[in-house]
Amino acid sequence: MLKIIPGWQVKLLDANHIQTTGISSLELMERAAKGFVDWWNGKGFDHSAPVNIFCGAGNNGGDGFAIARLLDTSGFKVSVLKCFDESAKLSSDALVNFKLLPDGIRVMDWNEFDKSKDGIVVDAFLGVGLTGELRSTAKAIIQKINSFDGKVISVDIPSGLPSDDLLSGACVRADFTVTFAFPKLSLLFPEHAAVTGELILVDIGIADTEYDLFDSTSYYLRKEDVPFFHRKFHRFSHKGDFGKVLIVAGSEGKMGAAILSCKAALRSGSGLVTALMPKSERQIIQIAVPEAMCQFELPTDLSRFDAIGIGPGLGVMGKSALLESIFHRFKNPMVIDADALTILSENPDLVHLIPKGSILTPHLKEFDRLLGDTSNHLARLEKAADFCRSLELNLLIKGANSVICLADGRQVFNSSGTPYMATGGSGDVLTGMLTSFLGQGYSSANAMFCGVYHHGLAGEIAGEHYLRGTIASDLIDAIPETFVQLGIS
Ligand SMILES: NC(=O)C1=CN([C@@H]2O[C@H](COP(=O)(O)OP(=O)(O)OC[C@H]3O[C@@H](n4cnc5c(N)ncnc54)[C@H](OP(=O)(O)O)[C@@H]3O)[C@@H](O)[C@H]2O)[C@@H](O)CC1
Ligand SMILES: Nc1ncnc2c1ncn2[C@@H]1O[C@H](COP(=O)(O)OP(=O)(O)O)[C@@H](O)[C@H]1O
Ligand SMILES: [K+]
The missing domain is CATH 3.40.50.10260 (YjeF N-terminal domain)
Incomplete structure (x- = not known):
């Protein structure tokens, strides 16, 4: 980098x-x-x-x-x-x-x-x-x-x-x-x-290496950096090696978010994807993503999952207990987005229960709701650095040049992406991708580098074709091509 x-x-x-x-x-x-x-x-x-x-x-x-x-x-x-x-x-x-x-x-x-x-x-x-x-x-x-x-x-x-x-x-x-x-x-x-x-x-x-002489916590993530952060799989790899992930997403009228996250996780290489969702909505997801399994109650034992992504389309009302149970039962890093971030803003005590190393993915508004209003990006970056260091969590501040703020103090600006990604659901796609890489055994930092870069590149590929008509599903379709362009098999 x-x-x-x-x-x-x-x-x-x-x-x-x-x-x-x-x-x-x-x-x-x-x-x-x-x-x-x-x-x-x-x-x-x-x-x-x-x-x-x-x-x-x-x-x-x-x-x-x-x-x-x-x-x-x-x-x-x-x-x-x-x-x-x-x-x-x-x-x-x-x-x-x-x-x-x-x-x-x-x-x-x-x-x-x-x-x-x-x-x-x-x-x-x-x-x-x-x-x-x-x-x-x-x-x-x-x-x-x-x-x-x-x-x-x-x-x-x-x-x-x-x-x-x-x-x-x-x-x-x-x-x-x-x-x-x-x-x-x-x-x-x-x-x-x-x-x-x-x-x-x-x-x-x-x-x-000529930059090693200088002290700085800011970095820029370029295309050529990304292959280095990917895991290598071998001839005998089986679906268990590619991770079992749980996507906790979707509610009545918002099942699209769950579908986008599940599909994105599968397209990013997850071996097994399970969706935790309301039973009444099961048909939608089983038709849209037959590869995903469905679960209607939170399993007592969450250790069978390698990673969890929570939040897209989840709804807020009455969901804080669910979030709290997951934090108590799951001890590995997870991805927290959208409605789950809103729940955290409304229940700040829950923040201390989040498993260390987890990834929170707020856009600017969600950031301000979670960490308090910030007048400018410099102030925001400083606030993010304190938050990440003190709680041992990672934050992704989403937008153009999304910033990967790591618990170790590094702040990495992404170089991929296009304004054509400013369309409903593209964040849900990212949640699926990040959860997928975490589930495949990537460290939180590497999952963020790969997830965020591939997501932006998928936006560029889709955007080239569909311009301002790009929709979140196009990003998912473009994920395989991102692996081709980066030479990742
Ligand atoms: N490795 C790289 O990245 C490389 C970088 N390179 C290039 O070098 C550039 C940096 O060049 P630099 O250091 O000569 O300064 P520069 O930006 O031309 O500014 C100086 C001028 O601004 C003036 N000035 C200053 N303040 C002012 C004010 N308040 N109000 C008004 N005027 C003011 C100042 O006037 P003075 O104060 O001297 O009267 C002087 O004339 C860099 O941006 C890149 O383009 C490449 O060439 C090679 C590799
Ligand atoms: N102008 C832009 N340039 C690059 N990426 C963008 C731009 N606008 C949005 N994005 C990306 O699209 C995604 C939008 O996520 P989010 O705001 O959560 O949307 P949603 O809630 O609709 O899914 C983020 O990953 C963000 O970085
Ligand atoms: K100039």
Whole structure:
């Protein structure tokens, strides 16, 4: 997994990389620019659209000059908008790249930019070197960029956004942010979604081990990390090896949630799935998921189950005793979602009975109901860390870039997923997937890494096909393809 370090430490990361590999800082800037242009070329932007690149005097601007040169070579009509005056001292690498600008590129002052023209704006004004409050000219430059109606692509971070803190002043509103080496923490906050746009991570050749020097509890979960967390099964594996799970879900009118969770558990590899549900609703589930077994009373001995998932569509009224009995009778980690979380919010004493290592999966509203209102994501993450450490529980804060908050203090941001997953029932699918991995003998942390990443990837696969018509069942259908794409047999 990729460690997320504070923006101010990027200089140390670079210096260390330069020292150990012998490459120059200029070469590192060139890699960043090449990575940006590779992504750009993959997007297939129209060659006839003029490209206007706002460049600051620091290394973010240096990236911008290098990008300008490379886009010019690729045949784009590029202009550079200087965001500094004649007296400004450019960083040494920015100066080199400024001097390397080919003659064909028009260089103007930022205030000469004509916002009414078509094209694309690249924002290479301010990067992680931003300190303190924006100066007045910087605010005017950001305003100018934001007055443009077309696409805006930010280099490393939208100019004005602090890398590790909440936005308090002006900021470029980007459609895409192409960030280098690792995602800056603030790019992952829901309150910044409107300024960061779609997030793209460009690898500039810094190895994961080079981050070991830095203290941080934040990580980013990428596709290449996930296979490592999967268990390997062998030729003689039998259905018992793949786990027996109990899904406690569904009530009259909400049996769909139970069906989605059970199916998702089966599609994620569970050997045996049992649904605990009201007897009156048994026909629905037996027709929809014939592979699942049904149970209408809570068995006294729950030790025959390897994992339990509880909550989707369960209902709240009169269900707290059921939750309490399960906590008393089952001693292994379990998955707690939806209505079960609401019951916990209403009966806070029950939280102390939850088996250690369990996984709670609140979305933002459920989080606030459970742990109290939070004014912003930073405060939420801090609260989550305290909760997880003190109770030895794991929390998944759901949303775009869901955060896996572990009892050991690590907070891991997921990279897979798409807004097309914002559809009723997709959380029920996740509960089934997490329960399935727990039941297959994965540690809670590994079950979360695999469950959350595969769930997001299933959303991407389904979303590619169905766009905004994606429904939760499509995610389940896409689960097998996620295993194919990750090379997991
Ligand atoms: N490993 C990586 O990730 C790599 C990262 N790289 C790139 O380096 C970037 C970081 O570059 P950096 O350190 O030179 O800082 P940068 O963001 O250009 O900002 C400095 C400029 O901002 C200005 N400024 C500051 N505060 C201000 C304020 N309040 N209001 C107004 N202005 C303010 C400051 O002005 P000054 O204070 O000096 O007058 C100076 O001009 C990083 O984001 C990435 O793009 C790649 O090139 C290579 C590998
Ligand atoms: N914009 C988004 N980007 C990525 N994933 C999303 C987005 N919106 C929702 N999701 C994911 O979809 C799931 C929704 O779960 P939840 O809110 O419990 O929905 P429901 O209760 O309808 O099942 C979560 O896993 C969440 O991370
Ligand atoms: K920028």
